[in-house]
Amino acid sequence: MPEVRPGDDLPAMVAALAAGDGVVPGDVLVVAHKVVSKAEGRVVALAAVAADARARALAAVTGKDPALCALILSESRRIVRRRGATLICETHHGFVCANAGIDTSNAPPGTAILLPRDPDASARRLQAAVAARVGGRVGVVVTDTHGRAFRRGLVNIAVGVAGIEPVLDRRGETDREGRVLVATEQALADELAAASGLLMPKAGGTPVVVVSGLATRPSPGGAGTLVREPAHDLFRGG
């Protein structure tokens, strides 16, 4: 994949590559959000960002760049936790992650990359372009790299999903002893995202991973399905 620039038609680029690489209906494409964000113009020059009083106050307590703090605040519903320079935010999408998903690595110098405004819509555009090109349903999972509560280290999670069921509901299925399964929801799109992390070097350069041979079901649901509603969450706090 060539370097992606603002305004590039990423769905067409990915569809052409997919067809050339032998992607077939049933495959799932896992796409790092950074190329999506770049194509969608979600790359911001920090020098062009005005930091208001709230951003400057956040910069003072975190030691972060005031312009970066202004972006974090504008991308967040709220700050969920702060300790030192660590800021865990709830984004407008509902994701709970560091710095509202804003990242400066693999970004041009002096810029920051934001999450797509609507990553499920981004996934649907990619899905439609690839499906049309290969002649049948494919899945698309757009990923970001997040930390987790309770556990060290980062994993890729799904921020956008199209063409496949993001969460498999196993209600009514039985185990090998004939008992109804208790753990009934499988976070398929997050499993796909995490698996892609094995093949996407953190230094960049591999924005798309293809998963073949996996049985998936079509679904209109997106990655929003994977967001636990705050009222059902035991850890976010009020």
Place this chain on the structure above:
Amino acid sequence: MPEVRPGDDLPAMVAALAAGDGVVPGDVLVVAHKVVSKAEGRVVALAAVAADARARALAAVTGKDPALCALILSESRRIVRRRGATLICETHHGFVCANAGIDTSNAPPGTAILLPRDPDASARRLQAAVAARVGGRVGVVVTDTHGRAFRRGLVNIAVGVAGIEPVLDRRGETDREGRVLVATEQALADELAAASGLLMPKAGGTPVVVVSGLATRPSPGGAGTLVREPAHDLFRGG
């Protein structure tokens, strides 16, 4: 793999199957903890468990079986959260998960399956047996299926690791722009565990998945490396 019973020599069984299936040095075996727990005798008949007053009190507020509550309490350092029937525990290993990792699905009727006492030691025994049989280093990841704060659905995570580095430290590496990477810790063993979930039906029957072609580094560290210390955790609470 035949049905595993208490006292079975699981490392020898897995090593024989691995050799027969063409496992080679460098491969990683991802093993569902249930077969490990079964072989290690961590299957408990609920009728044989005495519920003390604390277990009975927990049963009263959760609606769970008092014997199951006694097991959950004995496997936990503490209860981290409770809402209705949902119990999030911190296990003696440090894992934060529902019901201290105790499960009754795919368990013989009237029994519950506990996590291995020391899943890293279990992983090391499997690792040593398979490595000896195939003539070189392999990796072993022992998994459990956990929920997550903030997100719906379950994913497999690593509860035991041997032979590979569980968390990759990227400090000092640079991105394609030459900037030092900020997100420096990759939870490799959790990525492997999550990937295995794509191939392990929740109804059971596929306890081992082999990952080939992945570059890993040897390490004495286990899954304990993946446990965030409570003092560094922003969500567990005191």
